[in-house]
Amino acid sequence: MKGLTSPLWPIHFKPLPDELLSSWLVRLAHSHGLKVQTFCNLIFGNRLQVWNRDIDRLAPDWLITELSDRTGATIEQVMNTTLQSYQGILYHRQRASGTLSWIQSLKLHHRKFEGFGLQFCPECLTKDREPYFRKSWRVAFNTFCTSHHCILHDRCLDCGQGAAFHRNDMRHAQYVKTVSLKECYYCGFDLSKSPSLPPKYESRDIGIFLGDLSQKLLDGALGQAEIDNLLVMHHFAKLMFTRNSRVKLYSHLCNVLGADEIALDTKSDIEGADVDTRHHVLQAIAYLMVNLEPILRRAIAGKAVRYNHLKKDFDDMPGWYEGFIKKFSDWRRPY
Numbered sequence: 001m002k003g004l005t006s007p008l009w010p011i012h013f014k015p016l017p018d019e020l021l022s023s024w025l026v027r028l029a030h031s032h033g034l035k036v037q038t039f040c041n042l043i044f045g046n047r048l049q050v051w052n053r054d055i056d057r058l059a060p061d062w063l064i065t066e067l068s069d070r071t072g073a074t075i076e077q078v079m080n081t082t083l084q085s086y087q088g089i090l091y092h093r094q095r096a097s098g099t100l101s102w103i104q105s106l107k108l109h110h111r112k113f114e115g116f117g118l119q120f121c122p123e124c125l126t127k128d129r130e131p132y133f134r135k136s137w138r139v140a141f142n143t144f145c146t147s148h149h150c151i152l153h154d155r156c157l158d159c160g161q162g163a164a165f166h167r168n169d170m171r172h173a174q175y176v177k178t179v180s181l182k183e184c185y186y187c188g189f190d191l192s193k194s195p196s197l198p199p200k201y202e203s204r205d206i207g208i209f210l211g212d213l214s215q216k217l218l219d220g221a222l223g224q225a226e227i228d229n230l231l232v233m234h235h236f237a238k239l240m241f242t243r244n245s246r247v248k249l250y251s252h253l254c255n256v257l258g259a260d261e262i263a264l265d266t267k268s269d270i271e272g273a274d275v276d277t278r279h280h281v282l283q284a285i286a287y288l289m290v291n292l293e294p295i296l297r298r299a300i301a302g303k304a305v306r307y308n309h310l311k312k313d314f315d316d317m318p319g320w321y322e323g324f325i326k327k328f329s330d331w332r333r334p335y
């Protein structure tokens, strides 16, 4: 296509607020009237493959540089569309494979997503002038939209497939300007027509705690205390999904909360769980966090968890937590 070789592409809009790199790239391709694959082959050539990886997590430098050069967006603006921008906030060490803390897995297999790692808010997709996918929808502790107070979805309600908007244009003929990201890639269902349901919380405090965390992440306002809390919360999540049958923290908390206990897949982790499971488990984690000492003391007294479990395999333990759990180190001491 004429014009794609000049420094700036003919159409070179910048990413929308909180937009994912993949969403921006797909919209750029479609705005030029090209399918995503055709557009990427024209720009990057067949040699540099874009979609054989989770590009929001593993965006290569050449892609970042090219997007910056061709759209006029700064490198910082482009980097900010990637999940790498969460390093030091949600996770602390970059890894090429395996799970990153709090980043949902797409379970990519032959360019298909086999997991349900990309969530969406039906109301956001309805109200967007041009529907697009948010970076925060890839975050495991985000289970509801703080703007519209509705539960996020993680799959098409019509056919059950996960969202994979980079494949939407495969269902269409050559001219793709009318392809919307809100279509299900598999059956064409309009994902914005998914029901908008208010989230249920086990208590008001839990709702406030989780909503505050999501909103602050979106606003880039998470402080060190919250970043440390996320480390602790993640350790509790691991204790809930553990295969160690002696750790009964999840059952204990469900019991104390009077909540139904659902079977957790201990081969999975919170990043691989569906949105309903995560929302449920996060209620228990938030319940612990809002009143940590008495609730943990009761769990230890009830033998649902031991001091050893609270620190085992917890490498980035925040200083306050290390000091705090020491009071539970003497198992003979009555609580």
Ligand SMILES: [Zn+2]
Pocket (backbone or CB within 6 Å): 121, 122, 123, 124, 125, 145, 146, 147, 148, 149
């Ligand atoms: Zn929304």
Ligand SMILES: [Zn+2]
Pocket (backbone or CB within 6 Å): 156, 157, 158, 159, 160, 161, 184, 185, 186, 187, 188, 189
């Ligand atoms: Zn569908």
